[in-house]
Amino acid sequence: MDLIDEFEILLGKANVLTGADTAPYSTDWTGKYTATPLAVLRPADRDQVAAIMRLAHATRTPVVPVAGRTGLAGGALAEGAVMVSVERMNTIRAINPTARTATVEAGVILSRLHDAAAEQGLSFPMTFGARDSAMIGGLLSTNAGGSNVLRHGTTRALCLGLEAVLPDGRVLDVMGALHKDNTGYALRDLMIGAEGTLGIITAAVLKLVPQPRAHATAMVALPDLDAALELLNTLQETSGGAVEAFEYMPDTYFRRLAFCHPELRPPFKQTYAVAVLIELGATAPRDAATDPEGRLPMTSLLEEALARQMETGKVIDAVVAQSGAQRAEMWQRRELAAEITFSRQPAVDNDIALPLDHVGTFLARMETRLPEIDAGAETITVGHLGDGNLHYVVWPTLCGDAIKEAIREAVEDEVAALGGSFSAEHGIGLSKLSTMERRKDKVALDVMRAIKTALDPDDIMNPAKLLPPTG
Amino acid sequence: MDLIDEFEILLGKANVLTGADTAPYSTDWTGKYTATPLAVLRPADRDQVAAIMRLAHATRTPVVPVAGRTGLAGGALAEGAVMVSVERMNTIRAINPTARTATVEAGVILSRLHDAAAEQGLSFPMTFGARDSAMIGGLLSTNAGGSNVLRHGTTRALCLGLEAVLPDGRVLDVMGALHKDNTGYALRDLMIGAEGTLGIITAAVLKLVPQPRAHATAMVALPDLDAALELLNTLQETSGGAVEAFEYMPDTYFRRLAFCHPELRPPFKQTYAVAVLIELGATAPRDAATDPEGRLPMTSLLEEALARQMETGKVIDAVVAQSGAQRAEMWQRRELAAEITFSRQPAVDNDIALPLDHVGTFLARMETRLPEIDAGAETITVGHLGDGNLHYVVWPTLCGDAIKEAIREAVEDEVAALGGSFSAEHGIGLSKLSTMERRKDKVALDVMRAIKTALDPDDIMNPAKLLPPTG
Incomplete structure (x- = not known):
């Protein structure tokens, strides 16, 4: 029996999209990438996700998990892979105003959670421009940031527990509503920000805070x-x-x-x-x-x-x-930042983090360095200064990929020299793979690869994302 | 050449303790455990730690990293292993009042960091009774809690970056002073709370906050x-x-x-x-x-x-x-809690976490359940209620290990039924291994073992701690 038939048996025909029906899933809103998924699967619940992964594991089928697909790094593209969209898993299971927690499924849209918390006088304090499309599963998988990180931390800091389906279909249940839990390795934190390369997050318990009056x-x-x-x-x-x-x-x-x-x-x-x-x-x-x-x-x-x-x-x-x-x-x-920084092309965009007291030094150094590469290049910067996070975008005037690459290298050089990060909040996805290879601590990369191989030996979970290929 | 000789060449004779000189390191302050290390090594810096681990790796010698040895779970015991004490790596490299960070080595005593931060009008807001002995390396390795977690989080939430020596002697450098960094898996968070089973943390960048006036x-x-x-x-x-x-x-x-x-x-x-x-x-x-x-x-x-x-x-x-x-x-x-809960023996102590709104239910259920096991048993409880964390100690009146075991099982049953954790802040070490085996999500345990095997295939880093033996 054909794999698609098997998925149809698992999920029902309506929830296995193929051919032209996958078109809406073949690109993301950046427009930078297009890719054709083998099929788009829309499971109803965690058990269906587990069944999908058992089948994918048995057949070594690559799987790309997606949520709201508002990421900026191409992590949700699925060329030649089965895409698993958590969009139908969109139940807010509970808002607990006493313990100040929300228990939600991965397909819940961020602004819906905002509204549900607000009804109880509480707030889920993670917010950014794409809040009407972004889904909790994506926020968790990318450790999303945004404008309130300064006070409340990134998504990782707002998650008390989660459940995830592993590459072989087993369910990892670290779903507690606990503020302290020292029972072994930080698997919750490992799954958060792994960009779907270690499993599919299906639900989570999130922290709520009092709503500002x-x-x-x-x-x-x-x-x-x-x-x-x-x-x-x-x-x-x-x-x-x-x-x-x-x-x-x-x-x-x-x-x-x-x-x-x-x-x-x-x-x-x-x-x-x-x-x-x-x-x-x-x-x-x-x-x-x-x-x-x-x-x-x-x-x-x-x-x-x-x-x-x-x-x-x-x-x-x-x-x-x-x-x-x-x-x-x-x-x-x-909040028009994303629109206006993308409004002129070509653009070399850099989502960087620096130690708080080195942000000015970085900008000063680039003011010297950039004209050496392209005298007419302009920059547009916006960012979360309280977190040391700049979105530093360069519009080159000279043509060609070599100029773009030289600009990127210069930015990376200065960021590295100042102890910064080349991806503060957008993640790696496809877009930063070569930077990851060049700039990430080699031992850290090796450790990540060892973990990836240990949990996904056949490399079927969001393959060729986050970790650059070896050799 | 004998292994001890090689360590002496690396560190100097004065920093390789053997025989009777290891006696002070053969027990911890709980007095529950004793163990005889093969030797106690006192490296001066990260490079010496790396050299120790390269040698240990080559010779498959088990290594137990220790810091202030104030833990409550026996994680710093080193029977038949080489103990690596970070006590000499005690430099506070920098207090940065502008960026509000402290860069410290693993052997810095907590109260010394408190004092150094206070001199700048800042605070490192992690504190607990053992602050005059506990060292940063131990705080990080056990993800220490304490009395201010409610406002500032556990040690993990207070660490921006760290460096660690891996089981094979390589150095993992994720030492940034960054508030955001989405460049791959959360290796910093994985090393924190791993109780020295994945490597030896040698230095860290920590967050400081304004000192309360x-x-x-x-x-x-x-x-x-x-x-x-x-x-x-x-x-x-x-x-x-x-x-x-x-x-x-x-x-x-x-x-x-x-x-x-x-x-x-x-x-x-x-x-x-x-x-x-x-x-x-x-x-x-x-x-x-x-x-x-x-x-x-x-x-x-x-x-x-x-x-x-x-x-x-x-x-x-x-x-x-x-x-x-x-x-x-x-x-x-x-702050007399540790003293007075240990003042009567035998005691069955439980460091548990519960969802905030289930703490009362737990105590009520134990009031029914405990007399069924031992009618005369008394309890003494103290805890960080704002975190849902109770130190629930039972003094049985009936004799024998079976009674103690029955009490422990009853506590664990009720904790599990209420979605709680059997180790909120003290960790697993040696003392909770059997509970870990019985109570931790089986898939989570398998994932931890897979990570451990991937990073420490010869099982030389703090062996037989945190993860219960298989089969």
Whole structure:
């Protein structure tokens, strides 16, 4: 019997897509890659995923697990492989307001979880532009980041437990709702961020936190990145760690934003080389209640800190949102980042992380180095400065892959020299395989390969992703 | 040439202890285990550790890495193995107040790091009773917990990067000071909590946080554990997540404390079935500045929350510390826990974690189940209630190992039925091997063994710890 027939018996004909029906699954939203899956399987539950993997294991069929397919690294492409989409496994099994946990299946869309938590006055504090499409299984598999990592950590930090189907169809159950569990190796953390190369995450228990009752939000211009880090540290101290976002948006970003969206009002009368979007979240009622003058304590705190820094020239200009509409306007400018950085091609995009105190050094070094490669090259940068995470995009003016490669190498050189990472939050997928080979600690790569071989000896789980081929 | 001679050439004679010189290393402070190491090696640096492991690998010599040897699970015992003590690798390489990181070697004693961070107005927020002996390498290898996990997470959450020597002597360098790094599998998190079975952690970059400027501390009696969890959630909301400790100290604990330390003043005029030690940390200056009546805002906030809960009977009694001396007195009672729970033998001690809303159910079920095994058995419980972590100790009155085993099984049954963990923070070591075999998800155990075999095929790294023998 043909493999497709066997999958149809397992899942029903309607949930085994082949031929033209797989077209919507043959590319991702970056448009950078296309690939034709052998078939797209849509299991209803964990047991069907396990049955799929047992069959794939027996027949050595490559399997690519996918969720919302909003990744930026090509990890969900499935050339010549069976794609397993968790989209139908979309039940929010429980929101527990007392223990502050959510138990969800891998196909739950992020914004649905946001809404379900909000109904209980709670928040799942992971968010980013693709929240209406991205699914929990993808967030976990890529250890997704976003704008609130500063306060609440990456997806890994928000996951208490999970279950996953291994490459041979066995189910790994580390699904506890536990804040402490020292019973052996950190398998949960190993599955998170493995980009589907070690198994298929099918469900998870996630942490919820109190929903902020109010926000204090500002756009702030600064003389340099050292002043930005000083402001961040000051705000963390004065607010008791309430800074939720600290987003870098320099002049290069605002110029492109104005070009693509001339209808948007700029935040300042002029552009500044260094600007950040800052947001503090007030969960305590005392911080959400306005004072006799109608001001929120968090807003006053933010304004006072900015005024103090302004006196010594460490803040140049600042606009504090005075309404929800002004806050939304500030965030709209930030959330157009993916659109506007992809709006010009060719682009060499780099998702990098640096030690917090080395971000400015990196940018300064690139200002010298980039013109040596391509005198006319422009950059556009945006990023999560509080995490040391920049999306540093270069638009070359000279043609050819060699120039792009030279730019990429220069970025990687400087990142490596400063102890940084060449993939902060987007992961490796297909897009960073060669960088992974060149730049990752060789012993770390060997250890990863040893783990991969131990758990997936036939290399059927999302093959040729994350780990570069050997030899 | 004899192996000891070769180690002497590598490290110098003074740093290779044998015979009677190994006596201080032949037991740990629990006194439960003794073991005779072949030799105790005291390398000066990572390269010496690597040289030791290359030699051990070539000769298939078992190696047990140790640090402060304050663990409770026997993980640092080295019968017939070479012990590698990181005690001489005790340099604090850097405290970076701007990036808020500490770069430390594995042999740095925890309280020394506390002091070094405090000099910069910062805090390494992991603490527990053994802080004057415990070393960073041990904290990392056991993913240590303690009293502030509620706010800051376990050791794993406080580590940004590390380096480790693998079983074959290669060095794994994932030593970045990065808040985000999605370049492959979570090897840092895998090494943390592996109890030295996958390699020897030699140095790490740790997170620092602002030092609390003031504390609000109270002893609170409650009608039941549901009321305790409600109070915790209320305090987290009203304080904006400033609860640093929420420690369970019931009547059984205070009775034993009074017996062992009659000189200590009890917190209340009577004992209560459910009591907690609560501490809020104020990092923001506004929370550390006293109001016109000389009161700290965090203290007022705590008192107001307690008063509100008292009105509805959800708090029965409360004492709020009015001075540093009163705060110290409250913590002294808590920090005697290890001493007083070990003060009576035989004792069946269980370091368990439960979902936050199931802790009361567990204790209620044990109240029924325990007398069926041993009618006279007494319990003493203390724990980190905010993390769902109980140290549940039973003193049997009937003799024999069978009774102890029956008690242990009953605890494990109820923990498993409620989705809990049989080792919350102490780890597995030698002491929980049989429980690991019986209770850990079988697939998880297989995955751990596959990883162990892949990285340490000759089983020379802390053999016979953490993973129960097969077959």
